[in-house]
Amino acid sequence: MQQKIVIKVLPSESEDQQLLTQIAAQACSVSTDRITGYNILKKSIDARSRQIWVNLTLQVFIDEPFHSLPLIPLELQDVHHANKRVIVIGAGPAGLFAALRLIELGIQPIVLERGKDVRARRRDLAAMNKEGIVNPESNYCFGEGGAGTYSDGKLYTRSKKRGDVQRILSILVHFGAEEKILYEAHPHIGTNKLPHIITAIREKIIECGGKVLFENKVVDFILERDEVKGVQTADGETITASAVILATGHSARDIFHLLHSKDILIEFKPYALGVRIEHPQSLIDSIQYHTPNRGEALPPASYSLVQQVEAKGVFSFCMCPGGIIAPAATDVNEIVVNGWSPSKRNNPFANSGMVVTAEKADLANSSELKKYIKKNHLPATEALLGLYFQQMVEQKAYEAGGGNLVAPAQRMTDFVANKTSASLPICSYLPGIASSDLRQVLPPFIHKSLQEGFKAFGKKMQGYLTNDAVVVATESRTSSPVRIPRDSMTLQHPQIKNLYPCGEGAGYAGGIVSAAMDGEKVAEKIGVWS
Incomplete structure (x- = not known):
C-alpha cells in the first residue's frame, strides 16, 4: 500500500530520515516497522512567522517493497544515417533540448554554436573577470550551454502551460543533476555543476549521431522562394538541412540585424x-x-x-x-x-x-x-x-x-x-x-x-x-528586446517556411526550463510536419 501525506517539520528535522519515518508512520496510523520507505514529492520552506517550518509531501510505502520515483525515460535513437536533418542554431537550453527531442524523433540535429565548449569558454570568462577583456564570441552569454551555463542554474518557472516541467527536470537528473530538483519548490543546480551536465548532454547528442560544431557562427540564411534551405557560417561553409531552428539566445544582436536586413519580419518586444x-x-x-x-x-x-x-x-x-x-x-x-x-x-x-x-x-x-x-x-x-x-x-x-x-x-x-x-x-x-x-x-x-x-x-x-x-x-539582459514572430500552429516564421524561431532569443521563453520546453515544443512540430 502507498499513501500520500503532507507534514510540516522543523528545519533541523527535515533531513533526519529516521525521524521522518516515525512522523510518517504516525500520520498513516501504522507502526514504524511497516514503513519500507518514502519518496519526497514536494518540499518548501514556510518562513511567514517567527517559527519556520519545512513543508513536505511524502509518498509513503507501507507493507510493500519501496522503490524510488522513476525518471521519465529518454528514448533516443541512432540518427547517424537519418533521412532528415535539422540545423539548430545555438547550444543553449532551447537548442540542446531541441536536439535531444529531434533524436528521439529519429531526426539528426546539427547544432551550430558561435562560441566555445564549456572548458575552453572558462578561459575567456577568466579574462573578463581578471583583465576586463571581452571576447564577443565567447563570454557569459555565448558558448556551450548559452547564458544558462554560467547564470546560476535556477530551474523554477511560471511557464507550466508551455510544456512538461517535470520532464525537463527529469532529463537534467538523467544527465547528472541532483534528484532534489524534482521536488524542491525552487530547484537550483548551481553554476559550478551545470557545465558537467551540459557536457554530458553534448556527448550524448554526438554518441547518437547528432553533430555539435563549436566556433561556427551563422552569418546568413540560404533562402529559396521564401523557404530556408540552410545557412552560411562565418568561415564560408554552406550547410543545408530540412529545417532551421533559430535558438540563438537574447543577446545575438547580429541575428536580429541579419533578419532585418533581409526583410524578414521581427518585432519590438517589451x-x-x-x-x-x-x-x-x-x-x-x-x-x-x-x-x-x-x-x-x-x-x-x-x-x-x-x-x-x-x-x-x-x-x-x-x-x-x-x-x-x-x-x-x-x-x-x-x-x-x-x-x-x-x-x-x-x-x-x-x-x-x-x-x-x-x-x-x-x-x-x-x-x-x-x-x-x-x-x-x-x-x-x-x-x-x-x-x-x-x-x-x-x-x-x-x-x-x-x-x-x-x-x-x-x-x-x-x-x-x-x-x-x-x-x-x-x-x-x-x-x-x-x-x-x-x-x-x-x-x-x-x-x-x-x-x-x-x-x-x-x-x-x-x-x-x-x-x-x-x-x-x-x-540589461533580462530578456530579448526583439520578438521573432511565428505561426501559432506550425511554429514556423510567418514569412519563411521551415524557419523555427525558438527560446529566449525569439521571445518565447525566460530561463533554462521554459527555454528547454520551447526547444522540445519546436522539435515536436518539426517531427509532425516532416
Whole structure:
C-alpha cells in the first residue's frame, strides 16, 4: 500500500530520515516497522512567522517493497544515417533540448554554436573577470550551454502551460543533476555543476549521431522562394538541412540585424532594464528568517519583490542568494551585470536584478535614444528600438565605470537620495566598481522608478533599504528586446517556411526550463510536419 501525506517539520528535522519515518508512520496510523520507505514529492520552506517550518509531501510505502520515483525515460535513437536533418542554431537550453527531442524523433540535429565548449569558454570568462577583456564570441552569454551555463542554474518557472516541467527536470537528473530538483519548490543546480551536465548532454547528442560544431557562427540564411534551405557560417561553409531552428539566445544582436536586413519580419518586444543590487547575505537571512543566525539547517534566504510605480512595474529578477555579480557584456565598451550562485550558495553576498519595464512608448518618446540612433547611423526601425536602448545604456555604463569592465555603482540609500557615494562597500563583482551618480547612466524613467521601488521595498522588508547595499549598473539582459514572430500552429516564421524561431532569443521563453520546453515544443512540430 502507498499513501500520500503532507507534514510540516522543523528545519533541523527535515533531513533526519529516521525521524521522518516515525512522523510518517504516525500520520498513516501504522507502526514504524511497516514503513519500507518514502519518496519526497514536494518540499518548501514556510518562513511567514517567527517559527519556520519545512513543508513536505511524502509518498509513503507501507507493507510493500519501496522503490524510488522513476525518471521519465529518454528514448533516443541512432540518427547517424537519418533521412532528415535539422540545423539548430545555438547550444543553449532551447537548442540542446531541441536536439535531444529531434533524436528521439529519429531526426539528426546539427547544432551550430558561435562560441566555445564549456572548458575552453572558462578561459575567456577568466579574462573578463581578471583583465576586463571581452571576447564577443565567447563570454557569459555565448558558448556551450548559452547564458544558462554560467547564470546560476535556477530551474523554477511560471511557464507550466508551455510544456512538461517535470520532464525537463527529469532529463537534467538523467544527465547528472541532483534528484532534489524534482521536488524542491525552487530547484537550483548551481553554476559550478551545470557545465558537467551540459557536457554530458553534448556527448550524448554526438554518441547518437547528432553533430555539435563549436566556433561556427551563422552569418546568413540560404533562402529559396521564401523557404530556408540552410545557412552560411562565418568561415564560408554552406550547410543545408530540412529545417532551421533559430535558438540563438537574447543577446545575438547580429541575428536580429541579419533578419532585418533581409526583410524578414521581427518585432519590438517589451522587456526590463535596471541594476543589480547586492546585500550582505546575513542581512537578507535576518530579514527573511526573523533571526540573526539562520543556522545550518536553513538555506541562504532569497526574496521576490514587485511594486507598481506610476503604472511602471519595478521587480526583482534572477535573485541569487549566496551569489556573485558577474560581467555579462557581449561586446567591447559595454557594461552588463548578471548574477549567479554556486550549488552550495555559500558566498557572503545576496544579489538580485532590480529592473523596470520598458515599453515601446517609453523608447519612442526618448530624445536621448533618437540622438543615439542618429549619431551611430543605425537603421531607423521600430523593431530594433529596444536593442538600441539596451546598447545605449550599456555603453553609458562603460563610460561611467572608466573602462576595463569596471562597473558604475552607488550605495543604496545614496542612490535614493541622489547622492554620489563617498565610498563603496566590498562587492563580489570581480572587475571592480567605481562610485558614480547613476542618473548619468540610467534613463530618467528607469532611475525614478527604481528610487520609488526601493523605498517601497524598504517598507516591505525592514532593513532592506540600507547603505550596506550597493547598486551596480547595468542589468540589461533580462530578456530579448526583439520578438521573432511565428505561426501559432506550425511554429514556423510567418514569412519563411521551415524557419523555427525558438527560446529566449525569439521571445518565447525566460530561463533554462521554459527555454528547454520551447526547444522540445519546436522539435515536436518539426517531427509532425516532416
